[in-house]
Amino acid sequence: MVLNDKSTGKPNSKRHGPRSGSERQRPELEAKPGLDARMAASRILAAVIDRKTSLDGMLDAEHGNPAFTALNDADRSLVRAILQTALRHLPRIELILKELLDSPLPEGARALHHLLIVAAAQMLYLDIPDHSAVDLAVEQANRDPRNRRFAKLVNAILRRIGREKQALLEYVSDVPCMPDWFLDRLIDIYGEDHALAIAAAQLEPVTIDLTVKSDPETWAKTLGGRVLPTGTVRLDPFKGTITALEGFEAGEWWVQDTAASIPAQLFGSLDGKRVADLCAAPGGKTAQLVLAGATVTAIEQSQSRLRRLAANLERLKFQAETRCINLLEIEDEEGFDAILLDAPCSSTGTTRRHPDVLWTKDSADIAKLATLQERLLRHAITLLKKGGRIVFSNCSIDPIEGEMLIDKVLADHPDLRIVPVEPANWRGLEEAITPRGEFRTTPAMLADKGGLDGFYACVIAKT
Numbered sequence: 010m011v012l013n014d015k016s017t018g019k020p021n022s023k024r025h026g027p028r029s030g031s032e033r034q035r036p037e038l039e040a041k042p043g044l045d046a047r048m049a050a051s052r053i054l055a056a057v058i059d060r061k062t063s064l065d066g067m068l069d070a071e072h073g074n075p076a077f078t079a080l081n082d083a084d085r086s087l088v089r090a091i092l093q094t095a096l097r098h099l100p101r102i103e104l105i106l107k108e109l110l111d112s113p114l115p116e117g118a119r120a121l122h123h124l125l126i127v128a129a130a131q132m133l134y135l136d137i138p139d140h141s142a143v144d145l146a147v148e149q150a151n152r153d154p155r156n157r158r159f160a161k162l163v164n165a166i167l168r169r170i171g172r173e174k175q176a177l178l179e180y181v182s183d184v185p186c187m188p189d190w191f192l193d194r195l196i197d198i199y200g201e202d203h204a205l206a207i208a209a210a211q212l213e214p215v216t217i218d219l220t221v222k223s224d225p226e227t228w229a230k231t232l233g234g235r236v237l238p239t240g241t242v243r244l245d246p247f248k249g250t251i252t253a254l255e256g257f258e259a260g261e262w263w264v265q266d267t268a269a270s271i272p273a274q275l276f277g278s279l280d281g282k283r284v285a286d287l288c289a290a291p292g293g294k295t296a297q298l299v300l301a302g303a304t305v306t307a308i309e310q311s312q313s314r315l316r317r318l319a320a321n322l323e324r325l326k327f328q329a330e331t332r333c334i335n336l337l338e339i340e341d342e343e344g345f346d347a348i349l350l351d352a353p354c355s356s357t358g359t360t361r362r363h364p365d366v367l368w369t370k371d372s373a374d375i376a377k378l379a380t381l382q383e384r385l386l387r388h389a390i391t392l393l394k395k396g397g398r399i400v401f402s403n404c405s406i407d408p409i410e411g412e413m414l415i416d417k418v419l420a421d422h423p424d425l426r427i428v429p430v431e432p433a434n435w436r437g438l439e440e441a442i443t444p445r446g447e448f449r450t451t452p453a454m455l456a457d458k459g460g461l462d463g464f465y466a467c468v469i470a471k472t
């Protein structure tokens with residue numbers, strides 16, 4: 010490898026000034042298959058990294074970023090794959106570019122940075138032929154007045170990536186793919202080995218997990234999956250269309266990460282109980298509560314998300330009362346027998362599926378969300394009957410949104426106590442149960458079975 014070979018080509022300073030007439034007549038708008046997808050990917054990457062916009066909303070088929078919604082289905086899948094890959098491997102790709110550049114990109118050359126990241130992600134981590142990625146990136150540079158003068162540089166850097174791919178991948182193979190602030194935080198919390206295992210786990214392909222209404226063993230056989238300690242049916246690997254699988258139309262199962270299936274199971278039987286699911290949409294846990302025999306009130310403040318929940322319950326042929334309201338406005342004199350509060354959180358446990366999370370949130374966001382969760386939990390407690398149980402959960406791996414928050418609330422409530430989870434009921438997941446009986450999964454756990462999301466769940470009883 011020639012990492013310090015400075016033959017990468019330089020910005021063409023002659024092209025700095027106003028464009029000549031002949032340049033202006035370039036056939037710039039000639040259609041080039043795949044170019045729109047790359048341009049959309051670069052634009053959306055800019056929104057994630059520079060403007061901290063979450064990826065999910067921008068990749069929504071109807072209301073997403075216009076550059077995305079304008080694409081056909083194949084290009085949309087490609088953009089999704091490019092962005093997930095680029096964000097997952099961002100520190101490694103940035104390091105490779107840094108090594109190959111003679112000098113750092115000019116201050117503010119963000120469009121060029123994003124273009125290079127998008128192209129390099131395809132060449133290094135996706136099955137896209139090098140020549141196609143390079144040609145499209147050069148064309149993309151030529152079409153953007155901000156990047157045109159760097160087209161030769163783009164060409165030179167990307168060709169080197171093509172030539173030296175294996176050595177470059179080897180060179181960055183130990184680099185944890187997380188922002189430093191987050192890795193440092195994980196090391197403080199979990200120790201270095203576990204933190205690095207979490208960083209490695211988020212680069213593994215994600216599995217498809219199904220919660221089934223009944224008989225997981227038979228469904229595992231039917232769908233070619235296996236049953237996990239949570240009762241989840243895991244399809245791994247899965248390629249295809251979920252909605253085409255047997256049992257989807259009939260409403261026999263729903264997609265739910267195995268870690269996300271844990272909190273609602275912690276109540277045990279809910280036969281005849283009146284249960285509130287306070288942050289309910291899109292409804293995976295509402296469905297579990299109905300399945301466990303509860304009469305469920307599903308509370309959700311977002312109208313559009315509540316519509317999704319209603320559609321999901323309809324497919325599953327489940328019934329629940331639904332209310333579109335901020336849970337802080339609810340009063341219930343009778344009190345619920347049980348409450349699930351699956352609170353909005355930093356989602357730092359879901360970076361395998363949502364690699365944008367670490368690039369759109371920071372420690373101040375996490376602290377803010379913890380404060381919100383505390384308010385929600387304190388209010389939820391007022392809605393619980395004496396003798397009732399509340400399960401507090403979220404998909405963060407930061408204890409300030411979990412264990413520490415529970416400590417704070419319990420310190421003010423002598424009438425509340427943690428009901429420890431019984432490890433004997435969770436064979437194969439014992440490592441996820443804390444000494445005082447909470448559930449604390451991280452993406453580094455269940456590694457031999459394909460991993461799981463990071464989740465926190467705690468059962469609290471009111472006396």
Ligand SMILES: C[S@@+](CC[C@H](N)C(=O)[O-])C[C@H]1O[C@@H](n2cnc3c(N)ncnc32)[C@H](O)[C@@H]1O
Pocket residue numbers: 269287288289290291292293294295308309310311314334335336337351352353354
């Ligand atoms: C983590 S998601 C819940 C996922 C859901 N429990 C499931 O398993 O499908 C959090 C949800 O809480 C909703 N939410 C946030 N704050 C709320 C509030 N104050 N009142 C009601 N719903 C709220 C959000 O709109 C979001 O849909």
